[in-house]
Amino acid sequence: MHLVPVNVESIRIGQPLPFPLVDKDGTLLAKKSFVIPTRRDLDEISQRGGGLFIDVTDAEAHHRAYVEHLYDLVREDKPLGEIAGAKISGDTGAERQAEQDDRMDWLDLQEVANTLLRDTHPTSFADRLIRLTRQLQRHSQSNPDGTLFALIYLSATDTHMYSATHAMLVSVMCGLAAKDVLNWPPEDQDLVVRAALTMNVAMTELQDRLAMQMDPPTPPQRAAIDSHAQRSAEQLRSMGIGEHDWLEAVRGHHAQSPGPLAARSRAQRMARLIQRADMFAARLAPRAARAPISPAAAMQACYFDEKKAIDEAGAALIKAVGIYQPGSFVRLATNEVAVVIKRGANTTTPRVAVLINRAGLPTVEPTIRDSSVREHRIVASVPHRDVKVQLNLKRLLPLTAAPASDRPW
Numbered sequence: 001m002h003l004v005p006v007n008v009e010s011i012r013i014g015q016p017l018p019f020p021l022v023d024k025d026g027t028l029l030a031k032k033s034f035v036i037p038t039r040r041d042l043d044e045i046s047q048r049g050g051g052l053f054i055d056v057t058d059a060e061a062h063h064r065a066y067v068e069h070l071y072d073l074v075r076e077d078k079p080l081g082e083i084a085g086a087k088i089s090g091d092t093g094a095e096r097q098a099e100q101d102d103r104m105d106w107l108d109l110q111e112v113a114n115t116l117l118r119d120t121h122p123t124s125f126a127d128r129l130i131r132l133t134r135q136l137q138r139h140s141q142s143n144p145d146g147t148l149f150a151l152i153y154l155s156a157t158d159t160h161m162y163s164a165t166h167a168m169l170v171s172v173m174c175g176l177a178a179k180d181v182l183n184w185p186p187e188d189q190d191l192v193v194r195a196a197l198t199m200n201v202a203m204t205e206l207q208d209r210l211a212m213q214m215d216p217p218t219p220p221q222r223a224a225i226d227s228h229a230q231r232s233a234e235q236l237r238s239m240g241i242g243e244h245d246w247l248e249a250v251r252g253h254h255a256q257s258p259g260p261l262a263a264r265s266r267a268q269r270m271a272r273l274i275q276r277a278d279m280f281a282a283r284l285a286p287r288a289a290r291a292p293i294s295p296a297a298a299m300q301a302c303y304f305d306e307k308k309a310i311d312e313a314g315a316a317l318i319k320a321v322g323i324y325q326p327g328s329f330v331r332l333a334t335n336e337v338a339v340v341i342k343r344g345a346n347t348t349t350p351r352v353a354v355l356i357n358r359a360g361l362p363t364v365e366p367t368i369r370d371s372s373v374r375e376h377r378i379v380a381s382v383p384h385r386d387v388k389v390q391l392n393l394k395r396l397l398p399l400t401a402a403p404a405s406d407r408p409w
Contacts, residue, residue, distance in 0.1 A: 006052040013039055024050050106150040106393060109135060113164035113197075117204040122239045133171075133194055140172055145326045145342045146400035147172055150393055152327030153339075155285045156292050156384040163200060163207035166281050171196040173277040174270075177313075177320040182261070182273075192270040195249040198241075199274055202231035211287055229254050249274060258305035261312050269313075276302045276314040286385075295328035296381035323347045324371075326400055329382040333375060334358055336367075337382055339391065341399045344372055352378075353399055355389045362389050366399065 003026060011017070016033040023029055029045050029052070036042050046052050104112070109132070116128050139147040151169040158165070175193040178184040184192070200207060206224055210217060217225060233251040241247065248267035253274040261269045283298035292298075299318055305311035322343045324330050329339055330352060338352035353366035369376040 003053040003055060006054045011036065011042060011052075013037070013042065019054050021045065022053050022055070023048075024053055026053075104135070106154065109168065110154070110161050110164055113168055114161040114204075117164055117167065117198075117201055120201060120235065120239055125239045126241065129194065129198065133190075133197060136168060136172055136197075137175065137190075137193065140175055143401050144176060146397050148176075148321055148343075149326035149341060149397060149400050152284065152295060152325050153384075153391060153393070155281060156295065156327070157286070159211040159286055161208065162211035162285060163204045166207070166278075166285060167197050167200060169281045169284075170199070170274060170277045173280070173317055173321055174273050177273060177277075177316040181316040181319045188266065188270070191243065191246055192249065192273060195246050195253070195270055196274045196277065198232065198236055198246075199250050199253045199278065200228060200232060202235045203228040211285070213287075245270065253278060256306050258307050258309065258311065273313045273316070276311060276317055280317065291385050292383065294381040294383045295325050296323055299323060299325070318347055322350055324350050324378060324381065326350070329384060329387050330371070330378045331380040331382050332369065332371065333377050333379050336369075337387060338369060339366075339396070341368075341396065344370075348378065350378075352376075353396065355391075356387070366396065368399070 003022065003024065006021065011021075013036055016035055017030055018032070020028060020032045021030040029048070030036065036045070112128075112132055112135075116125070116132055136147070151165065151172060154165050155169050171193050174196045175189055178189045178192050203224060206221060206228075210221065229251050233247045236247060236250060245265075245267040248265075249270035252268060252271035255268075255271060255275065257264075257268070257272065261272060264272065280298045280302040283293050283301055284295055286292045299321075302314040303311060303318055304314070322340075324340050324347075326340050326342060329337060330350075331337055332352070332354070335358040336354045337356035338354045340350045341353050342351040344350040349370075349372035352369050352371055354363055354369055355366055357363055371378050
């Protein structure tokens with residue numbers, strides 16, 4: 001549990017708590033939905049616990065509650081001094097927010113993304129989206145291999161919070177391709193990342209349900225799937241998102257329109273890149289009624305367009321993340337099974353960590369191999385479902401960090 005100090009101004013007296021309150025050691029002081037009747041009771045709870053804290057995964061609920069508190073002050077026509085005081089006392093500052101963000105691991109970010117896409121509160125959605133986008137971009141810039149490793153592994157092995165993980169993976173892939181291969185201007189890079197993250201906002205709950213559903217989609221579910229791009233754009237607009245190209249990219253992200261990117265509008269270029277990345281990630285992810293395919297096979301599917309020609313956006317994604325992406329499994333010429341930890345000098349020669357030796361037994365410690373060496377070359381991609389070794393993300397993620405000179409650009 002990662003604890004952060006709670007802003008007492010966000011706690012609304014006489015209303016159910018939107019998050020559990022704990023003390024500095026994590027001991028529960030007040031459970032979620034508990035009603036604190038008076039400010040005096042709140043002060044007593046705070047003093048008893050040496051302050052009030054929440055788990056970092058509840059930070060979004062805390063932020064929403066604080067924003068609602070400010071709106072209450074405005075609606076009640078409180079003096080500006082009181083409102084300003086609430087802002088000052090409630091502002092944790094950029095440094096504290098950055099510190100909180102740094103404490104989040106990938107499971108925390110899954111929770112944050114899941115909360116954002118499910119609880120689209122119009123008064124705080126844009127701010128929370130910007131914060132999540134910045135976190136993903138910071139990870140992508142500081143350790144792109146580690147970012148891909150975590151999201152591809154989680155996407156291929158877990159249906160828990162499928163929609164949120166899928167959105168983050170598509171967003172990161174689009175950001176890397178836009179920056180490192182297509183050389184889009186920074187404002188286009190930022191916009192495609194946000195559009196990808198919000199492309200399915202109108203069907204988050206349905207996506208999660210379908211991931212666990214054994215039967216094919218029902219007619220009403222199929223209708224919701226078919227209309228979700230348009231509904232997502234409309235929902236974003238209703239929450240204050242007014243950027244035309246953002247909305248158009250979301251609206252068009254399922255359009256099947258082969259052809260070069262240069263002939264398209266800005267929004268259409270973004271939509272095509274999102275569509276190709278979305279296709280890859282969807283094939284990679286497991287369903288209750290369908291096993292995922294290998295990352296290499298999923299990537300190959302997005303490489304060719306609807307006319308079986310090489311797709312420019314798909315090719316850019318492959319160049320950006322590799323044929324064998326971090327987080328995927330491969331078999332080496334030595335008959336060892338390894339997980340890819342870092343992209344290599346080209347798309348087919350990543351650095352890998354051996355998890356299963358040539359005798360078929362798990363290794364005590366992962367052995368690092370360079371697959372550009374002929375003896376350790378990759379001979380096949382291995383589906384995640386065929387690897388019975390449980391990965392420890394915290395243990396393996398440090399292996400993905402590498403000097404910038406080792407990166408493929």
